[in-house]
Amino acid sequence: xxxxxxxxxxxxxxxxxxxxxxxxxxxxxxxxxxxxxxxxxxxxxxxxxxxxxxxxxxxxxxxxxxxxxxxxxxxxxxxxxxxxxxxxxxxxxxxxxxxxxxxxxxxxxxxxxxxxxxxxxxxxxxxxxxxxxxxxxxxxxxxxxxxxxxxxxxxxxxxxxxxxxxxxxxxxxxxxxxxxxxxxxxxxxxxxxxxxxxxxxxxxxxxxxxxxxxxxxxxxxxxxxxxxxxxxxxxxxxxxxxxxxxxxxxxxxxxxxxxxxxxxxxxxxxxxxxxxxxxxxxxxxxxxxxxxxxxxxxxxxxxxxxxxxxxxxxxxxxxxxxxxxxxxxxxxxxxxxxxxxxxxxxxxxxxxxxxxxxxxxxxxxxxxxx
Amino acid sequence: xxxxxxxxxxxxxxxxxxxxxxxxxxxxxxxxxxxxxxxxxxxxxxxxxxxxxxxxxxxxxxxxxxxxxxxxxxxxxxxxxxxxxxxxxxxxxxxxxxxxxxxxxxxxxxxxxxxxxxxxxxxxxxxxxxxxxxxxxxxxxxxxxxxxxxxxxxxxxxxxxxxxxxxxxxxxxxxxxxxxxxxxxxxxxxxxxxxxxxxxxxxxxxxxxxxxxxxxxxxxxxxxxxxxxxxxxxxxxxxxxxxxxxxxxxxxxxxxxxxxxxxxxxxxxxxxxxxxxxxxxxxxxxxxxx
Amino acid sequence: xxxxxxxxxxxxxxxxxxxxxxxxxxxxxxxxxxxxxxxxxxxxxxxxxxxxxxxxxxxxxxxxxxxxxxxxxxxxxxxxxxxxxxxxxxxxxxxxxxxxxxxxxxxxxxxxxxxxxxxxxxxxxxxxxxxxxxxxxxxxxxxxxxxxxxxxxxxxxxxxxxxxxxxxxxxxxxxxxxxxxxxxxxxxxxxxxxxxxxxxxxxxxxxxxxxxxxxxxxxxxxxxxxxxxxxxxxxxxxxxxxxxxxxxxxxxxxxxxxxxxxxxxxxxxxxxxxxxxxxxxxxxxxxx
Numbered sequence: 001x002x003x004x005x006x007x008x009x010x011x012x013x014x015x016x017x018x019x020x021x022x023x024x025x026x027x028x029x030x031x032x033x034x035x036x037x038x039x040x041x042x043x044x045x046x047x048x049x050x051x052x053x054x055x056x057x058x059x060x061x062x063x064x065x066x067x068x069x070x071x072x073x074x075x076x077x078x079x080x081x082x083x084x085x086x087x088x089x090x091x092x093x094x095x096x097x098x099x100x101x102x103x104x105x106x107x108x109x110x111x112x113x114x115x116x117x118x119x120x121x122x123x124x125x126x127x128x129x130x131x132x133x134x135x136x137x138x139x140x141x142x143x144x145x146x147x148x149x150x151x152x153x154x155x156x157x158x159x160x161x162x163x164x165x166x167x168x169x170x171x172x173x174x175x176x177x178x179x180x181x182x183x184x185x186x187x188x189x190x191x192x193x194x195x196x197x198x199x200x201x202x203x204x205x206x207x208x209x210x211x212x213x214x215x216x217x218x219x220x221x222x223x224x225x226x227x228x229x230x231x232x233x234x235x236x237x238x239x240x241x242x243x244x245x246x247x248x249x250x251x252x253x254x255x256x257x258x259x260x261x262x263x264x265x266x267x268x269x270x271x272x273x274x275x276x277x278x279x280x281x282x283x284x285x286x287x288x289x290x291x292x293x294x295x296x297x298x299x300x301x302x303x304x305x306x307x308x309x310x311x312x313x314x315x316x317x318x319x320x321x322x323x324x325x326x327x328x329x330x331x332x333x334x335x336x337x338x339x340x341x342x343x344x345x346x347x348x349x350x351x352x353x354x355x356x357x358x359x360x361x362x363x364x365x366x367x368x369x370x
Numbered sequence: 371x372x373x374x375x376x377x378x379x380x381x382x383x384x385x386x387x388x389x390x391x392x393x394x395x396x397x398x399x400x401x402x403x404x405x406x407x408x409x410x411x412x413x414x415x416x417x418x419x420x421x422x423x424x425x426x427x428x429x430x431x432x433x434x435x436x437x438x439x440x441x442x443x444x445x446x447x448x449x450x451x452x453x454x455x456x457x458x459x460x461x462x463x464x465x466x467x468x469x470x471x472x473x474x475x476x477x478x479x480x481x482x483x484x485x486x487x488x489x490x491x492x493x494x495x496x497x498x499x500x501x502x503x504x505x506x507x508x509x510x511x512x513x514x515x516x517x518x519x520x521x522x523x524x525x526x527x528x529x530x531x532x533x534x535x536x537x538x539x540x541x542x543x544x545x546x547x548x549x550x551x552x553x554x555x556x557x558x559x560x561x562x563x564x565x566x567x568x569x570x571x572x573x574x575x576x577x578x579x580x581x582x583x584x585x586x587x588x589x590x591x592x593x594x595x596x597x598x599x600x601x602x603x604x605x606x607x608x609x610x611x612x613x614x615x616x617x618x619x620x621x622x623x624x625x626x627x628x629x630x631x632x633x634x635x636x637x638x639x640x641x642x643x644x645x646x647x648x649x650x651x652x653x654x655x656x657x658x659x660x
Numbered sequence: 661x662x663x664x665x666x667x668x669x670x671x672x673x674x675x676x677x678x679x680x681x682x683x684x685x686x687x688x689x690x691x692x693x694x695x696x697x698x699x700x701x702x703x704x705x706x707x708x709x710x711x712x713x714x715x716x717x718x719x720x721x722x723x724x725x726x727x728x729x730x731x732x733x734x735x736x737x738x739x740x741x742x743x744x745x746x747x748x749x750x751x752x753x754x755x756x757x758x759x760x761x762x763x764x765x766x767x768x769x770x771x772x773x774x775x776x777x778x779x780x781x782x783x784x785x786x787x788x789x790x791x792x793x794x795x796x797x798x799x800x801x802x803x804x805x806x807x808x809x810x811x812x813x814x815x816x817x818x819x820x821x822x823x824x825x826x827x828x829x830x831x832x833x834x835x836x837x838x839x840x841x842x843x844x845x846x847x848x849x850x851x852x853x854x855x856x857x858x859x860x861x862x863x864x865x866x867x868x869x870x871x872x873x874x875x876x877x878x879x880x881x882x883x884x885x886x887x888x889x890x891x892x893x894x895x896x897x898x899x900x901x902x903x904x905x906x907x908x909x910x911x912x913x914x915x916x917x918x919x920x921x922x923x924x925x926x927x928x929x930x931x932x933x934x935x936x937x938x939x940x941x942x943x944x945x946x947x948x
Contacts, residue, residue: 037874
């Protein structure tokens with residue numbers, strides 16, 4: 001009890017320090033999963049953002065003032081995302097905030113941003129529902145609506161009329177599964193069996209058996225890296241012979257590293273962008289220079305583009321109010337060719353995308369060519 | 371200072387949640403490891419009703435009664451189990467409740483969660499409503515603590531402590547031990563449901579991830595850290611834990627250390643818990659035993 | 661079609677054996693000290709990660725031994741500095757302390773190895789087929805390890821002086837102390853067995869799937885359910901409890917959505933506890 005006053009003093013000092021008017025600089029907020037179950041990804045997002053930030057500041061920042069990103073951890077949960085955005089809006093009074101990863105966390109904060117006319121930009125949230133968030137919410141990552149269509153087209157184009165559908169039981173998997181099903185059935189396909197599988201299990205043999213029971217020619221598995229690798233490995237052991245069709249979230253060298261032989265021949269969709277553009281080559285080069293020992297993380301390119309577009313909008317904006325920045329942002333993105341392609345926003349603040357096909361050949365992820 | 375109000379509301383919700391667990395754990399000696407289930411029942415019932423068009427205040431009232439009823443329904447069979455078995459049965463119940471919310475998509479929208487939950491009494495959504503919501507929560511918390519104070523100082527409350535210390539003695543004094551415990555659980559669930567409903571209408575978004583075993587552990591820590599079996603213990607515990615977590619946001623840590631910060635925070639959190647149990651196992655405010 | 665159910669059954673038995681492997685350490689700790697060791701999952705993960713670290717230096721088969729030995733050392737350090745000083749305290753105090761240790765150890769793993777997925781890098785192999793039922797080599801290894809280890813512990817409890825002391829301590833810690841059983845030795849033995857089981861279980865799970873800091877926790881809840889189903893402190897009970905849960909949830913997937921796979925085992929736990937509040941296999945008390 002005796003220490004309470006001391007703690008209180010520390011609290012006040014820290015609060016004051018945080019509230020002290022910052023030196024002449026332009027600050028943008030970011031809610032990033034630095035702890036919790038998404039921490040695996042958060043670190044990579046942050047590095048990609050910092051890379052772009054270095055470039056912005058090397059090029060005179062925002063009209064001479066340096067740009068800074070203020071990070072808030074959200075512990076990978078919706079509750080802490082809400083706390084974080086409240087802090088960014090009311091304590092730091094920032095008009096632009098980069099939203100959290102995981103669609104459920106993004107959906108939790110988007111009404112708050114909209115309500116307060118604060119610009120919220122997402123670089124990795126895919127849920128179709130985000131489209132409806134409002135006119136202050138933008139994202140540079142294509143909606144699941146598009147990927148679901150892409151996956152259905154993939155199955156149809158490969159000549160599969162009947163598939164078993166399984167998806168990871170979380171916001172991403174369930175949402176994407178629904179869109180896939182709608183589009184696949186519309187295209188005349190048939191879903192023989194459909195079920196979700198739990199996140200983070202070590203044993204999926206029974207789920208695999210359920211697929212095997214139908215002996216389908218193809219099985220659509222919309223899942224993450226860890227679950228995907230375990231399922232591929234265990235179905236290989238079980239002797240399941242089917243064509244696996246997967247989504248974008250399992251497209252990672254890690255999947256191949258973990259599943260080895262079992263990942264051979266998997267085909268999947270992913271939102272693609274040309275790797276031949278000067279933008280992409282430039283990104284690769286600067287990434288390798290700043291982080292020589294690290295591979296480009298998942299969604300890294302999107303985070304990089306996000307910072308650059310925001311900087312462009314801030315430079316062009318008439319004032320540092322969200323209304324003006326919003327108008328400048330829409331203008332800045334129009335025809336903007338980033339690392340991840342054309343980032344023009346549609347009327348819902350979404351971007352379009354081209355879907356590519358990936359496959360695993362001789363232990364390497366490459367583009368699928370029939 | 372809306373952010374401060376925001377933290378305070380969250381802390382107050384945990385004060386109610388922790389106090390409700392304290393009634394079961396601290397007073398009645400019941401290890402309820404599935405307490406989050408009633409928080410979830412309160413949150414989901416209130417959210418679904420108000421999204422279906424009921425007035426939020428009425429939804430909250432119905433939700434609170436629903437959690438109390440489900441608490442009593444669980445307690446009647448589960449209380450036949452002793453000590454740790456009661457704990458594991460409630461833990462299983464808590465996980466079942468979460469899995470239900472995750473899988474019954476027709477009702478709960480599953481992992482997508484429920485956005486846009488309206489606030490009661492015409493309090494505005496978004497930040498402009500936070501100060502009002504704060505006073506609303508303060509009033510409710512004060513009422514809850516008053517009721518708990520009255521209850522624990524009543525013969526009922528004292529009888530609970532006797533049951534906790536020695537069931538046979540309680541029986542010898544002619545107490546109906548079973549009925550006492552069922553009432554304790556029902557009341558605990560009632561207030562947990564209230565905390566859940568307050569949470570849902572405050573954050574305005576809920577999903578099954580908000581109701582995992584981690585929440586039970588967090589609230590258990592609030593109770594034990596503050597001091598179980600006392601009225602003020604869980605209050606202090608909830609404030610210390612919630613503020614401690616938020617305070618970490620203000621530490622000036624260079625962004626480049628990112629990869630190490632969160633593991634080190636976790637290690638410190640763990641170490642503090644261990645040291646606290648070694649040095650002050652009775653919590654910050656130890657129970658005054660007479 | 662019966663082949664389908666037989667295969668489900670087989671998968672259930674093997675999954676159950678893994679739960680049992682994790683459950684033994686828990687059940688011994690619970691039986692003797694009467695508290696739920698939340699940090700057991702971290703011993704599982706540390707066993708696997710240490711093997712990964714050593715296998716970079718020496719062949720995999722040899723790396724297991726120093727890894728298990730170090731895991732035992734971690735467990736003994738916990739005992740020395742946390743659990744032993746708390747031995748007179750209530751179960752809830754010990755539980756919270758173990759939650760603290762679990763945070764500490766898990767974040768220690770993240771600090772040293774990062775949060776990313778890792779693997780031992782074994783190639784996936786086709787399973788072996790017996791009478792139309794497919795099992796992988798890892799599955800066989802897991803099942804054998806469970807049976808052999810359990811048999812070993814059972815023999816230890818049944819036929820040695822240490823085992824007698826353990827059983828006495830499980831019945832009543834105070835009485836055992838009064839009759840002059842060396843409690844220090846007993847406590848140490850419990851932690852050593854617990855850590856060896858956790859580490860080897862972790863290594864097997866990591867061979868089967870992969871390594872990540874949360875790997876220990878994934879199966880812990882069910883391992884603990886197995887403990888209670890089998891009756892605390894009962895080694896064969898832990899095996900039976902594990903098998904029961906494994907078979908029930910795997911057969912259940914044939915009828916329910918796999919989203920409810922965990923729910924099946926939790927619902928069963930509640931049902932069984934209500935009918936037989938002391939654990940279904942507590943009848944076999946003589947086995948302890």
